[in-house]
Amino acid sequence: MGVLTTIEHFGAFIIETTERWGRSWIFLFRSMVALIRPPYRPYLYFSQILQIGVNSTLVIALIGLFTGAVLAVQGEYTLSKFGANAYTGPAVALSLIRELGPVLTALMVIGRAGSAVTAELGIMRITEQIDALRSMAVDPIKYLMAPRLFAGVIAMPLLCGIFNVVGIFGGYVVAVGLLGLSAGTFMSQIESAVALVDIYSGFIKATVFGLIFGWVSCYKGYTCGFGAQGVNKATTQSVVTASVAVLIVDYFLTSVLTRVFMK
Amino acid sequence: MISVRNIYKRFGSQVVLEGVTLDIEPGKTTAVVGPSGVGKSVLLKLIMGIMTPDRGEVYIGGENMTAARTERARNDIRRSLGVLFQSAALFDSLTIYDNIAFSLRERVGLSATKAHSKVLDMAASLSLTPYLQNFPEQVSIGIRKRVGMARALITEPKVLLVDEPNTGLDPLDGQEVYDLINACKNQWGFTGLVISHELPEVFQVSDRVAMILKGAIIAEGTPAELTASQDPAVQQFLNGRTDGPIKIQ
Numbered sequence: 001m002g003v004l005t006t007i008e009h010f011g012a013f014i015i016e017t018t019e020r021w022g023r024s025w026i027f028l029f030r031s032m033v034a035l036i037r038p039p040y041r042p043y044l045y046f047s048q049i050l051q052i053g054v055n056s057t058l059v060i061a062l063i064g065l066f067t068g069a070v071l072a073v074q075g076e077y078t079l080s081k082f083g084a085n086a087y088t089g090p091a092v093a094l095s096l097i098r099e100l101g102p103v104l105t106a107l108m109v110i111g112r113a114g115s116a117v118t119a120e121l122g123i124m125r126i127t128e129q130i131d132a133l134r135s136m137a138v139d140p141i142k143y144l145m146a147p148r149l150f151a152g153v154i155a156m157p158l159l160c161g162i163f164n165v166v167g168i169f170g171g172y173v174v175a176v177g178l179l180g181l182s183a184g185t186f187m188s189q190i191e192s193a194v195a196l197v198d199i200y201s202g203f204i205k206a207t208v209f210g211l212i213f214g215w216v217s218c219y220k221g222y223t224c225g226f227g228a229q230g231v232n233k234a235t236t237q238s239v240v241t242a243s244v245a246v247l248i249v250d251y252f253l254t255s256v257l258t259r260v261f262m263k
Numbered sequence: 264m265i266s267v268r269n270i271y272k273r274f275g276s277q278v279v280l281e282g283v284t285l286d287i288e289p290g291k292t293t294a295v296v297g298p299s300g301v302g303k304s305v306l307l308k309l310i311m312g313i314m315t316p317d318r319g320e321v322y323i324g325g326e327n328m329t330a331a332r333t334e335r336a337r338n339d340i341r342r343s344l345g346v347l348f349q350s351a352a353l354f355d356s357l358t359i360y361d362n363i364a365f366s367l368r369e370r371v372g373l374s375a376t377k378a379h380s381k382v383l384d385m386a387a388s389l390s391l392t393p394y395l396q397n398f399p400e401q402v403s404i405g406i407r408k409r410v411g412m413a414r415a416l417i418t419e420p421k422v423l424l425v426d427e428p429n430t431g432l433d434p435l436d437g438q439e440v441y442d443l444i445n446a447c448k449n450q451w452g453f454t455g456l457v458i459s460h461e462l463p464e465v466f467q468v469s470d471r472v473a474m475i476l477k478g479a480i481i482a483e484g485t486p487a488e489l490t491a492s493q494d495p496a497v498q499q500f501l502n503g504r505t506d507g508p509i510k511i512q
């Protein structure tokens with residue numbers, strides 16, 4: 001009896017999970033189709049880029065600055081053990097461009113804008129605003145989801161670029177201003193060590209993370225359960241799921257991109 | 264005008280509707296009444312085509328909503344519907360003006376000038392002119408309901424669906440919503456379907472009443488016929504007694 005119920009529960013769990021996966025992929029597919037089909041509503045896209053992207057600029061620049069600064073301190077410390085502290089510049093730049101820029105930008109945008117997107121859509125769901133849209137023959141996937149997904153994909157790489165530039169500046173200030181490295185060495189070593197492929201792979205990552213951000217935060221909001229409880233749960237799940245997904249996808253993407261670009 | 268044929272709907276193991284059949288005559292207003300949780304809102308969503316029945320069919324003006332497989336096909340049928348939601352469901356990121364203009368812009372694709380004069384006319388006839396630049400959270404629930412009505416009626420739908428006209432409202436605001444429904448009915452002449460658990464208040468907007476219980480329609484008729492019904496469940500519900508065939512969980 002006990003074994004049977006366990007198997008039953010396990011089966012139900014598998015079915016439920018598979019179904020949810022399927023639904024979320026259909027959701028993503030429909031959002032993408034909605035992007036390319038008329039009517040286009042450019043003002044919705046601009047307003048989402050403003051809310052998700054432009055309004056995140058300051059906080060992204062701030063954490064970029066300090067991430068670059070701390071990388072310079074740690075990089076100089078480690079490299080000086082090998083008498084190689086002249087390479088502090090590339091250490092900062094490559095860590096930022098290849099890895100920390102995309103990942104930290106994504107985590108920050110997910111925490112700031114992802115929770116907001118999920119909560120907003122969740123409240124629209126429980127107050128029947130999404131039902132109202134459908135009753136007025138306006139497709140909520142097109143009206144609400146597509147602009148947010150698009151804004152995530154556009155804003156994430158741009159924010160990541162800002163993060164990198166400000167981060168390298170932060171590293172420069174610490175390495176040159178405080179730790180006494182030569183300004184010329186710092187910059188010229190970056191120039192010779194950073195290749196275009198590093199920048200490409202960073203931007204590809206940021207774009208994929210932008211998609212994950214938009215997909216998860218919209219889907220969690222759209223499928224939000226009843227009541228304030230439902231919104232609460234959806235928001236938490238949205239932030240956790242998107243953050244974990246970013247880190248997992250990051251590993252695989254890094255492996256693949258490194259292979260592809262090294263050949 | 265609306266015909267619901269033998270509808271079944273369940274959520275997981277919970278059976279909500281079990282063979283509901285209902286015909287709503289054109290030009291009349293029908294109330295569907297019943298205790299909370301019997302599936303009245305579900306019935307409304309099935310009629311709007313935002314939920315799909317497990318079995319049975321919904322026709323709106325002769326068109327089969329259930330057989331419409333794509334959202335686009337359902338949207339074509341939805342054009343004849345206007346809906347006033349329970350808490351109005353106004354878009355809270357838009358002003359009251361933009362809420363009223365919503366369908367005209369997003370669905371009908373009317374030019375700004377044409378939409379503008381329509382919105383102003385509608386606002387004037389529902390005494391909403393002073394509030395047009397406010398956001399929904401800045402006005403009372405009674406006014407939000409009026410805005411919801413304006414938003415629903417701006418495209419002159421053939422059918423108006425109303426979910427719980429006065430739940431959550433104080434008696435004065437509630438009465439105002441009933442007066443509003445009657446006034447709008449006279450002016451626009453739609454077919455109405457009102458969902459409510461408030462008896463006998465809802466009778467004042469109803470030409471016909473259907474009572475739903477345990478997933479099926481158990482009584483149907485004019486308000487007077489329902490009041491005179493000998494059915495113990497109907498009598499219990501009308502008189503608000505706790506003893507009788509309706510079990511309170």
Ligand SMILES: Nc1ncnc2c1ncn2[C@@H]1O[C@H](COP(=O)(O)OP(=O)(O)O)[C@@H](O)[C@H]1O
Pocket residue numbers: 274279298299300301302303304305306
């Ligand atoms: N989307 C849904 N998923 C699961 N259960 C639902 C859903 N919508 C409604 N229900 C259930 O259906 C029953 C009827 O709900 P409803 O139609 O809202 O009742 P009411 O008659 O008060 O309007 C309730 O028990 C509710 O929990």
Ligand SMILES: [Mg+2]
Pocket residue numbers: 303304305427
């Ligand atoms: Mg209800």
